[in-house]
Amino acid sequence: MLDAVSGTGWVQARRGGIYLLGSLATAVGTVLALPVLIHPRLARSWATWHRERAGRQLGTPLPPRPPLRGTGRRAWTDPATPRDLLWLPVHALTGMAFGVPALLCVGNVVPAAVATPLWWAFTFQERPRLFIDVPVTGWATALTLGPLQIVLLVAVAYLCFPPAARAHARICRAVLSHSAAEQLADRVAVLTRTRADVLDAHGAELRRIERDLHDGTQNRLVAIAMRLAVARQAFADDPRDEQFVAELLRDAHEGAEEAMTELREVIRSVYPPILADRGLDGALTAVITRCGVPTRLELGDLGRVPAAVEAVVYFAVAEALTNVSKHSRATAAAVRVSRTADRLSVAITDDGIGGAGDRQGTGLAGIRRRVLALDGTVGVDSPAGGPTAVTLELPCGS
Amino acid sequence: MRVVIAEDNVLLSTGLELLLRRAGCHVAAVAGDAPGFLTAVREHRPDVTIVDVRLPPSFRDEGIRAALEARRELPGLPVLVLSQYVEQQYAAELLSSTGGGVGYLLKDRVSRVDEFVDALRRVAAGGTAMDPEVIAQLVHRAGDPVAALTPREREVLGLMAQGCDNNAIASRLVITANAVHKHIGNIFAKLGLAVTDSGHRRVLAVLAYLNGPVRGTGAGSAGVSGR
Numbered sequence: 375m376l377d378a379v380s381g382t383g384w385v386q387a388r389r390g391g392i393y394l395l396g397s398l399a400t401a402v403g404t405v406l407a408l409p410v411l412i413h414p415r416l417a418r419s420w421a422t423w424h425r426e427r428a429g430r431q432l433g434t435p436l437p438p439r440p441p442l443r444g445t446g447r448r449a450w451t452d453p454a455t456p457r458d459l460l461w462l463p464v465h466a467l468t469g470m471a472f473g474v475p476a477l478l479c480v481g482n483v484v485p486a487a488v489a490t491p492l493w494w495a496f497t498f499q500e501r502p503r504l505f506i507d508v509p510v511t512g513w514a515t516a517l518t519l520g521p522l523q524i525v526l527l528v529a530v531a532y533l534c535f536p537p538a539a540r541a542h543a544r545i546c547r548a549v550l551s552h553s554a555a556e557q558l559a560d561r562v563a564v565l566t567r568t569r570a571d572v573l574d575a576h577g578a579e580l581r582r583i584e585r586d587l588h589d590g591t592q593n594r595l596v597a598i599a600m601r602l603a604v605a606r607q608a609f610a611d612d613p614r615d616e617q618f619v620a621e622l623l624r625d626a627h628e629g630a631e632e633a634m635t636e637l638r639e640v641i642r643s644v645y646p647p648i649l650a651d652r653g654l655d656g657a658l659t660a661v662i663t664r665c666g667v668p669t670r671l672e673l674g675d676l677g678r679v680p681a682a683v684e685a686v687v688y689f690a691v692a693e694a695l696t697n698v699s700k701h702s703r704a705t706a707a708a709v710r711v712s713r714t715a716d717r718l719s720v721a722i723t724d725d726g727i728g729g730a731g732d733r734q735g736t737g738l739a740g741i742r743r744r745v746l747a748l749d750g751t752v753g754v755d756s757p758a759g760g761p762t763a764v765t766l767e768l769p770c771g772s
Numbered sequence: 773m774r775v776v777i778a779e780d781n782v783l784l785s786t787g788l789e790l791l792l793r794r795a796g797c798h799v800a801a802v803a804g805d806a807p808g809f810l811t812a813v814r815e816h817r818p819d820v821t822i823v824d825v826r827l828p829p830s831f832r833d834e835g836i837r838a839a840l841e842a843r844r845e846l847p848g849l850p851v852l853v854l855s856q857y858v859e860q861q862y863a864a865e866l867l868s869s870t871g872g873g874v875g876y877l878l879k880d881r882v883s884r885v886d887e888f889v890d891a892l893r894r895v896a897a898g899g900t901a902m903d904p905e906v907i908a909q910l911v912h913r914a915g916d917p918v919a920a921l922t923p924r925e926r927e928v929l930g931l932m933a934q935g936c937d938n939n940a941i942a943s944r945l946v947i948t949a950n951a952v953h954k955h956i957g958n959i960f961a962k963l964g965l966a967v968t969d970s971g972h973r974r975v976l977a978v979l980a981y982l983n984g985p986v987r988g989t990g991a992g993s994a995g996v997s998g999r
Contacts, residue, residue, distance in 0.1 A: 627883065634880045638857055647857045651825070651832040660861040666913050 383532060390535030391476060393431050397465075397542055398473020400424070404466045414449035417458035418442045424465065425550045428543035436547060443563070453559045454552070461549050472542045476535065483527050490520030568749045575747030586640045594633040601626040645681070646688055654684045658709060661692050666699040667707045667724065674712035683768050686748055687711065687720055690741045694722040694764045697737050702726025702762060718770040721763060728760030738764070773896055776818040777802045778809035778838060779854075780828050784879070788822065791882065795889045804828065806838035813842050813849065820873075820896035825855040825862070836862055843869045850895045854879050860983075863906045867979060872972035875901035875935075890940070900935030900975040907933045910982035917963055918982075925962070928955040933978045 404411060404420075411417055422439065429436040443452045489502035493510040496502055501509045504519040552560070605622035608615060641647065649657040655673055662669040679687075691709055698707050704726030711720050731738065731754055741764070742752045750768035775797050779785040785802045792799055801812035805828045813821060821842065827834040839851040850873030853866060858878055866874045875895040881903065882888050891901035907930050911918050921929060924945075931941045938956070942949045960967050965981055 631880055631883060642857065648859050648861070652861075656861070660859050663860055663864075664909055664913060666915050 383536075386536040387532045389431070390537075390539035391480060391531060393427070393539040394473050394476035394535060394542065395480070396427075397469040398477055401466050401469020401473060404462055404469070408462065408466075411462055412459060414452065414455045414458065415442060417455070417462065418452075421458040421461050421550050424461065424546050428546035428550075431539055431543040432547065436551065439552065453556045457550055461546070464545065464549050468542055468545050472538050476531075476538065479527050479531050479534075483524055486520050486523040486527070490516050490524075493520075572747055572749065575743070579747075583640065583644060586636075586643075590636045591633050591640065594629050594636065598626045598629040598633070601629070645685055649681075649684055649688050654679060654687060654711070657684075657688050658691055658711070661688065661695060662709060665695040665707065667695070667702070667704050669695065669698075669707040669709060672708065672710040672712075674710075676711065676713050676718070679713075679718060679770055682748060683718055683770055686744045686750070686768065687718065687766070689744055690720065690764075690766055691722060693737050693741050697730060698722070698724045698726065698762075701730065702728075702760070704760075704762075713770060716769060716771045718766075718768045720766040720768070722765075723761060723763045725761045727758075728756045728762050729758045730754060730756035730762045730764070741766070773797045773820060773893070774800045774816060774818045775892075776800050776809065776812045776816055776821045778804075778806070778812075778821070778823040778827060778835060780804045780824065780826075784824070788882065791885055791888075792892075795885070797889075797892075806834045806841075809838050810842055810845070813846065817846075820850040820852060820892055822852050822854060822892070824879075825853060833862070836865060839866065840869055843871070847871055848873055848898070850898065851875065852877065852892055852895045852901065854882070858903050858905045858909075860906055860909045863902060863979075864983060867900075867976065872898035872900065876906060877901060877903045878905060891935070894935055898972060899937075900972050902934045902975070902979070904930060904934060907982070910979070914982045920962055921959060925955050925959050928952060929959050929978065932956065932959075933975060933982065935972075935975050 411420055425436050425439075439454060442449055442455075449455065485502050486504055489504060489510050493502055493513075493516045501511060503509050504515070504523050508515070508519060510516045510519065601622045605619050605626065608619045608622065646657060648660050652660070654676065658671055658673070662671050695707065695709070698704055702724045704724035707722070707724040709720070709722050711718065713719070738752075738754060745752045745766055745768065748768055750766060753763075753765040753767075755765075756762035773796070775792055777785055777788055777799060779788065779802065789799045789802070800816040800818055803809035803812045809821075809823065809827075812818075821839070823835045823839045825833055825835040827838065835853060835855075839853055843849050843851060848871040851866070852875035853862070854877055855862070856879055858876065863876045866876055873895050875891055877888070877891060881891070895901050910933070911926065911930065918926065918929070927945060928941055931944060936944065938949050938952045942952045945952070957967070959965075963981055965977060
């Protein structure tokens with residue numbers, strides 16, 4: 375690709391010529407196939423092909439465009455469709471405007487090359503003409519005008535083809551590039567989709583918390599209150615059944631303890647308290663000291679990290695290290711957390727037996743679910759025999 | 773026994789006061805934050821203090837820091853830290869401050885009044901009270917050598933690590949003090965620890981063992997069988 379720009383003049387001229395003649399051919403094709411090409415899907419493919427071709431000619435590939443949104447009637451509403459359609463007449467005109475001179479230039483080398491040695495073989499009326507309208511009538515003309523025409527045309531091609539080809543490619547780029555508004559529209563489309571995913575995940579999480587509190591803790595509190603209420607009544611009975619009251623109180627007490635344990639679990643699953651107390655740094659230190667395998671923690675300069683991202687990193691590292699302890703038979707592990715401008719990268723590696731993945735099922739699935747909910751990515755590299763590396767990339771926009 | 777409490781939640785501090793008064797303790801002061809706690813400790817020189825991990829203004833780990841600060845100022849000041857959740861990390865930080873008299877318990881444990889008051893007295897007397905959950909985290913992490921203990925020995929190890937002395941272990945497990953003594957001998961032999969007298973030093977030895985470098989399958993077993 376770079377050769378087109380940095381290559382010798384001759385290479386550039388040849389590429390430019392092929393580009394210009396190709397443009398002429400496709401311009402003619404555009405006119406002939408116009409009734410078909412106005413279909414948005416075909417117009418998009420046609421435009422994309424031209425964009426790529428123009429990008430190659432300019433030596434700077436144009437950024438790919440998102441695929442056509444919607445099918446059938448809705449395809450017409452794609453923000454880039456008007457540009458695809460505009461390209462059809464623009465290309466028909468510019469393709470010919472640039473292509474016809476190129477064709478003439480190339481085409482007139484041939485009669486000159488033929489006329490110079492063979493002018494005498496034609497009948498008088500059909501003598502070949504050079505410089506458009508100068509008939510070749512003798513060796514003098516043939517040997518001067520013939521080579522002169524070739525030299526001039528080659529010089530024109532050498533000097534003009536590359537800039538002409540670039541000019542056409544620039545027109546193509548100008549017509550088919552994203553406008554700022556379209557780029558914005560694309561970004562909005564992506565954000566709308568990911569935001570919907572995040573909201574879904576968030577909703578699912580709220581429902582889980584609600585279920586845990588409702589089915590667990592709340593029910594336990596109701597049961598405790600009932601036992602205490604009955605105990606109060608039984609306490610007032612005459613005669614009082616001391617043993618019955620004592621049993622009720624004991625049950626209520628144990629129920630309260632279970633409720634506290636359960637509540638602690640729910641709280642931990644929402645947002646680990648150690649994270650609130652000590653931040654990601656301190657929380658990860660706590661996680662690795664809990665791990666049964668000696669683990670090294672490498673923390674880069676993380677700056678301010680959103681709480682949701684911190685929580686996901688905490689859960690992912692805790693879960694991954696649980697897997698390491700339980701399944702990997704590793705003797706050492708490492709957790710690395712680093713940040714580039716708007717992404718947080720986490721790598722959890724061990725020197726164990728590998729083969730992590732579906733075997734461990736829920737653990738990695740849980741990590742994936744949490745990470746995807748924040749529009750991040752998870753990579754698991756764990757060949758049989760090890761080692762294992764789990765990597766996370768999380769958007770961490772400031 | 774005179775107690776100073778650092779607890780910002782009035783429901784909890786009045787509950788604690790009620791409970792402690794019934795147990796025959798005198799609550800000298802209740803502080804709502806770390807500076808207040810330090811002032812109260814300086815003023816009252818209590819026999820023991822009870823500190824909530826989360827205190828104003830930021831409700832993070834002010835309690836732990838206040839406890840450590842107070843112990844720096846008054847070495848050996850008995851501190852019992854209460855928390856809604858336990859982290860091995862916090863336990864290690866508390867234990868690293870010199871001298872005995874350290875406790876770290878889940879708030880849940882307060883509701884077992886007798887055990888809680890026991891733990892408080894132990895701390896006041898310079899002993900240790902570690903929450904069973906902290907010990908469970910440590911035991912889980914220690915892996916193979918601990919797994920080689922019998923279930924009963926693991927129970928004894930746990931209670932020992934929590935800070936119980938032989939008599940307390942005996943009464944908790946409903947066995948004789950003699951049996952406890954035998955179990956402890958076996959545990960120390962299996963783990964390859966030098967037998968230490970009871971009390972804080974023994975707890976520290978056990979905790980140091982559990983908290984120490986993780987023992988791999990091969991190396992760990994070899995070390996234990998070597999003794």
